[in-house]
Each structure stands twice: as structure tokens, then as C-alpha cells.
Amino acid sequence: MNAPTGAEPSPDTLAALFEILKSFNKAGIALTPGTRFSEDLNFDSLIVMEFVAEVEDAFDISVPLNILPDVATIRELALAVEKIVAEDK
Amino acid sequence: MAALLDRFAPIMSQRDALFGDDGVNPFQVKMDQVLSQTEAMIGGRRTILVGTNNYLGLTFAPEALKAAHEALDACGTGTTGSRVANGTYYGHKELEDSLCEFFNKEHAMVFSTGFLANLGILSTLMGPEDYILMDADCHASIYDGVRGSSAQIIRFRHNDAADLDKRLNRLADKPGNKLIVIEGIYSMLGDKAPLAEIVAVKKKYENVYLLSDEAHSLGVLGKYGRGLPEEAGCEDDVDFIVGTFSKSVGTVGGFCVSNHPQFDILRLMTRAYVFTASLPPSVVASATVNLGLVKNGGALRKRLMRNANKLHAGLTAIGLKIASENSPVVAVVAPDPVMAVAFWRGLIEAGVYVNLALPPATPYGYSLLRASLCAAHTEEQLDEVIAIFAEVAAKVGIVAPAEKKRVAVG
Incomplete structure (x- = not known):
């Protein structure tokens, strides 16, 4: 949401998130960058926490809980992850 | 619609x-x-x-019942005011003095519940440049408290000092203060925090503070019932202890104790302290008496x-x-x-x-x-x-x- 209009995450970041999401995508819906965690994947607060922990491990980052309300789609998460990775360097 | x-x-x-x-x-x-x-x-x-x-089992301790009855008769059923308005009676001050003596700390603040103590302290302690690193299994009142904070909130894996270390290391170059938040005993499974390990990690970094919620360990752990920090021999390394009177102390109310020299300003800045009614005198009297029974328990x-x-x-x-x-x-x-x-x-x-x-x-x-x-x-x-x-x-x-x-x- 905070990303500039038209910003796109790298395909590698998206692919890594798609991979993590496999085990959370119980309904087996087709994942796209625009897939929404709450509405499309039915994530509740507990699943969000488990999922975020796996994302943190995969990218070796800490994702502050503060940003979660602004992350609705896989694209937004990918951009947020890339921002944290860049800041950590 | x-x-x-x-x-x-x-x-x-x-x-x-x-x-x-x-x-x-x-x-x-x-x-x-x-x-x-x-x-x-x-x-x-x-x-x-x-x-x-x-x-x-202190809910029917005869000494506490007697003190509560006396306070009820002397001061009435409620204070009808917040701690900073008309809601501080001599009993509230006595209870805070007793907490300082019990924990051997300089400062104590009494809240109306343990939930409010966490809500108030955690939402107020850290500022916009700061970081809170909380154990993932912390209580709902801690989650709600940090949500009200302007700091960045990071969770570490439950009882995993190595994961905490990794996350503090990532923040080592950031200027803000960091606060680690744990519980002495976690309520659902009754497991203890690895406090000595967490303290060792804390000491590796600059500007890191430690807060422990002793809700379930107060009165339970330590020779004098001061909770996990006493049992683990780490009392000087825990900067803030939050707790409740609603478990071992057998009544209701919350508190925070600390040696931090600027602690007293929290009385004016903590909304869950300023904007809610204080505990009734009878509750305060029974908490004070039972705290003594906890110490000698x-x-x-x-x-x-x-x-x-x-x-x-x-x-x-x-x-x-x-x-x-x-x-x-x-x-x-x-x-x-x-x-x-x-x-x-x-x-x-x-x-x-x-x-x-x-x-x-x-x-x-x-x-x-x-x-x-x-x-x-x-x-x-x-x-x-x-x-x-x-x-x-x-x-x-x-x-x-x-x-x-x-x-x-x-």
C-alpha cells in the first residue's frame, strides 16, 4: 500500500512467497500477485502469525507486526519484504 | 447491508x-x-x-478478610476516581510501598487489573524510534499493549533465546531502544521462560531493556515468591516486572515495579492508569496483607x-x-x-x-x-x-x- 504506484516486486520474491504459501493454501486456489490473504485465502489472525514466521525464516528478516494492517495482497507483502531486506543490508 | x-x-x-x-x-x-x-x-x-x-489459596485468608472489612468500613465501597484525580488513598500508597519492599525495587505503580498494567506500560514505555521484541506466546494483554505503542513490534519464537539473539543482531545498528517482553510462566502450558539465556542475550547488545510479566509466577517461584527472576537469580537484569493480584495474591489489580530512575513520569503518561478508576480500598487492603503472606508462603x-x-x-x-x-x-x-x-x-x-x-x-x-x-x-x-x-x-x-x-x- 505504501509502495509507489506501479512498483512491482521481483519474480524471485514472489516465487519464494508462492512456495511458502503452498502449505497455507488449503483451498488450492490459483495464486497471483493480487491474491488477498484475508478475502481469498481466508487467513485468520493465527494463520497470519504462522505464515509471517515462515516468511521471516525464509528471508532471514524480522517483519514488524505494525506493517501487517497495510499488507492485503501477496504483491504488497513481496514489496514490504524487499524493503526490509534492503534496509537490513 | x-x-x-x-x-x-x-x-x-x-x-x-x-x-x-x-x-x-x-x-x-x-x-x-x-x-x-x-x-x-x-x-x-x-x-x-x-x-x-x-x-x-489466599482468597479466604482471615488476615486479608479482616483488613478488607476494616477498609470497607473506614473508606467505603469505592474511590470513584482515578489514581491521579481523587482515587489515591493511603492504602494505595501503602500497597505501592509494600510492592517496593517485596521486590526490593525503587518504584511501584498499582493498576486496576493486570490486563491494564500490561496495556498501560507496554503502550507507553517505548517511542517511535524504538523496538519491542516479544515472545510469540505472550498473553493477549501484551499483544493489545504493544499494539498501542508507537514502537516497531517484532515477535521472536517462543522461549527461543537464539531466535531473539538473531533478531536483536539485525537491529544492532539501529539507534532506538529495545525492549524484550517475556512471561515468567506462560499460562496455557505452564512453561517457564529460559530467563538466564535471555538475560545473556540481552547483555550482548546496547540499550536493551527486559520486561517480565510475572502474572502466573508471582508467589509460585522463588524462595520468597518473587517469581522467575528470583528463582533464576536474575532480578537485577529484569528492568520492569509486571504482575497481577488476581492469581497468587487472591484479589484483583495489577502492578509494575522497576528501578528505572525516570519511572515516576509514567504515572502521568500511562492512559490506562490516568483514565480509569482506582481499586476499591477493601481490595487494596487485602492485596497488601496477602502480599506479606506470599512472601512468607x-x-x-x-x-x-x-x-x-x-x-x-x-x-x-x-x-x-x-x-x-x-x-x-x-x-x-x-x-x-x-x-x-x-x-x-x-x-x-x-x-x-x-x-x-x-x-x-x-x-x-x-x-x-x-x-x-x-x-x-x-x-x-x-x-x-x-x-x-x-x-x-x-x-x-x-x-x-x-x-x-x-x-x-x-
């Missing part, structure tokens, strides 16, 4: 699926008569209470742990899976929420009250029958509890009594 609370529809259907029939449900348990610290009349039955967090702590070990051993012998160890909390794992509800109902109908705890309020997605022991439980009561657990577990099909093993479910 959706109805006001339609967003809770999935929870409502889950609730109705689990409790929708006519059976008794945990949200309706009503104690018609309180017989003692360990027994009450529920649904016309004498019921043994094994889920009250009344660890030391070595014998009660021994009985509490003896009782906990007896229940743990008894339920293990039946063949139940227990997720807690060496703790005043004995958490029995049921195979799934449906079995857990059936188990819980069987127990309450046979005269045993425990807590039913279901995901998402539980770690690892466990469905739990959570028992908490009291120093005042007698051997006979616990024998009865164990016998009833055995009977109900067999009836519900969680254990086969003859072979003492779990039946596969689903």
Missing part, C-alpha cells in the same frame, strides 16, 4: 457447532455458592475447582507443587497426554476441539471444574483441559479429581481404561 457483527460469522458457526446443543457450555458456568477456595456449587452440584489460578509453595506433581502423575497414569511439566498448571491435551468439549462437559457434570482452552487461544493448536492447582487442595480432593478424569476420559473415548492408551480419532 451486512449486520453489525457479521464479520464474526465464522466464529459464531464454530461456537454453535461445538456448543449449539443443550449441553452446559463453559461461557455459562455460574458459581451459585462459593464453599471455599477449592469448592463451589455449580448447577446444584458440589464441584471441585481445579481451574481458578488461585495458586496459594514457603510452606504454601511446597504444598502447591506437591499437589501439582500428584495431579500430573495421576493423570499421566490414566494414559492422558499432558503438555505441561513441573508446573502448577497441568494441561491435558485432547485430540480435537469436539473431544475436548465432551471431556470438559463430562468433568463439570461429575463435579470437577477445569478450563477449556481451544485454538486460537492455545499454542500449537492444542485443544486443552487446563487445570491449575491450589495449595489448599487436599489429597482426598485430588484423588477424587483423578478418579473422575479417568472415568470421563474412558467414557468420552480419549483413553481405553484397560489398556491405558489413546484411541485414534478422526
Whole structure:
């Protein structure tokens, strides 16, 4: 949401998130960058926490809980992850 | 247009699926008569209470009852004011002085509940440049407290000092202060924080503070009941201790103690302290007296742990899976929420009250029958509890009594 209009995450970041999401995508819906965690994947607060922990491990980052309300789609998460990775360097 | 609370529809259907029939449900348990610290009349039955967090059994301590009666007569039923307006009486100050003496700390603030103490302190302590690193299994009041903070909130893996180390290391170059938040004993499974390891990690970095919520460990751990920091010998390394009077202290209210030199400004900046009514004088008087009983409660702590070990051993012998160890909390794992509800109902109908705890309020997605022991439980009561657990577990099909093993479910 905070990303500039038209910003796109790298395909590698998206692919890594798609991979993590496999085990959370119980309904087996087709994942796209625009897939929404709450509405499309039915994530509740507990699943969000488990999922975020796996994302943190995969990218070796800490994702502050503060940003979660602004992350609705896989694209937004990918951009947020890339921002944290860049800041950590 | 959706109805006001339609967003809770999935929870409502889950609730109705689990409790929708006519059976008794945990949200309706009503104690018609309180017989003692360990027994009450529920649904016309004498019921043994094994889920009250009344660890030391001080709710009927004669000294505290007397002090409460006297304060009630002297000061009335309530203060009708907040701590910073007309709600600070001599008793509140005495209680804060007693807390300072009990914990050997410079400063103490008394809140109206433990929940409010966490909400107030955690939302106020850290600023916009700062970081809070909290254990993932922390209590809801800690989650709600940090949500009100302007700091960045980071979770670390439950009881994992190495994961905390990794996360602090990533922040090492950031200028802000960091606050680690843990609990002495975690309520659902009764497990302790690895405090010595966490303190060692804390000391590796600059500008790191440590806050421990001793809600379940106050009165339970340490020779003088000062909780995990006393037991672990780390009291000087814990910068802020938050706690409650609603468990071992046997009444209600919350507190925070600290040696931080600027602590007193929190009295003006903490909204959950400034903008809520203070505790009634009778509650304050009983908390002050019971704090003294907690300090000298070595014998009660021994009985509490003896009782906990007896229940743990008894339920293990039946063949139940227990997720807690060496703790005043004995958490029995049921195979799934449906079995857990059936188990819980069987127990309450046979005269045993425990807590039913279901995901998402539980770690690892466990469905739990959570028992908490009291120093005042007698051997006979616990024998009865164990016998009833055995009977109900067999009836519900969680254990086969003859072979003492779990039946596969689903």
C-alpha cells in the first residue's frame, strides 16, 4: 500500500512467497500477485502469525507486526519484504 | 447491508457447532455458592475447582478478610476516581510501598487489573524510534499493549533465546531502544521462560531493556515468591516486572515495579492508569496483607507443587497426554476441539471444574483441559479429581481404561 504506484516486486520474491504459501493454501486456489490473504485465502489472525514466521525464516528478516494492517495482497507483502531486506543490508 | 457483527460469522458457526446443543457450555458456568477456595456449587452440584489460578489459596485468608472489612468500613465501597484525580488513598500508597519492599525495587505503580498494567506500560514505555521484541506466546494483554505503542513490534519464537539473539543482531545498528517482553510462566502450558539465556542475550547488545510479566509466577517461584527472576537469580537484569493480584495474591489489580530512575513520569503518561478508576480500598487492603503472606508462603509453595506433581502423575497414569511439566498448571491435551468439549462437559457434570482452552487461544493448536492447582487442595480432593478424569476420559473415548492408551480419532 505504501509502495509507489506501479512498483512491482521481483519474480524471485514472489516465487519464494508462492512456495511458502503452498502449505497455507488449503483451498488450492490459483495464486497471483493480487491474491488477498484475508478475502481469498481466508487467513485468520493465527494463520497470519504462522505464515509471517515462515516468511521471516525464509528471508532471514524480522517483519514488524505494525506493517501487517497495510499488507492485503501477496504483491504488497513481496514489496514490504524487499524493503526490509534492503534496509537490513 | 451486512449486520453489525457479521464479520464474526465464522466464529459464531464454530461456537454453535461445538456448543449449539443443550449441553452446559463453559461461557455459562455460574458459581451459585462459593464453599471455599477449592469448592463451589455449580448447577446444584458440589464441584471441585481445579481451574481458578488461585495458586496459594489466599482468597479466604482471615488476615486479608479482616483488613478488607476494616477498609470497607473506614473508606467505603469505592474511590470513584482515578489514581491521579481523587482515587489515591493511603492504602494505595501503602500497597505501592509494600510492592517496593517485596521486590526490593525503587518504584511501584498499582493498576486496576493486570490486563491494564500490561496495556498501560507496554503502550507507553517505548517511542517511535524504538523496538519491542516479544515472545510469540505472550498473553493477549501484551499483544493489545504493544499494539498501542508507537514502537516497531517484532515477535521472536517462543522461549527461543537464539531466535531473539538473531533478531536483536539485525537491529544492532539501529539507534532506538529495545525492549524484550517475556512471561515468567506462560499460562496455557505452564512453561517457564529460559530467563538466564535471555538475560545473556540481552547483555550482548546496547540499550536493551527486559520486561517480565510475572502474572502466573508471582508467589509460585522463588524462595520468597518473587517469581522467575528470583528463582533464576536474575532480578537485577529484569528492568520492569509486571504482575497481577488476581492469581497468587487472591484479589484483583495489577502492578509494575522497576528501578528505572525516570519511572515516576509514567504515572502521568500511562492512559490506562490516568483514565480509569482506582481499586476499591477493601481490595487494596487485602492485596497488601496477602502480599506479606506470599512472601512468607514457603510452606504454601511446597504444598502447591506437591499437589501439582500428584495431579500430573495421576493423570499421566490414566494414559492422558499432558503438555505441561513441573508446573502448577497441568494441561491435558485432547485430540480435537469436539473431544475436548465432551471431556470438559463430562468433568463439570461429575463435579470437577477445569478450563477449556481451544485454538486460537492455545499454542500449537492444542485443544486443552487446563487445570491449575491450589495449595489448599487436599489429597482426598485430588484423588477424587483423578478418579473422575479417568472415568470421563474412558467414557468420552480419549483413553481405553484397560489398556491405558489413546484411541485414534478422526
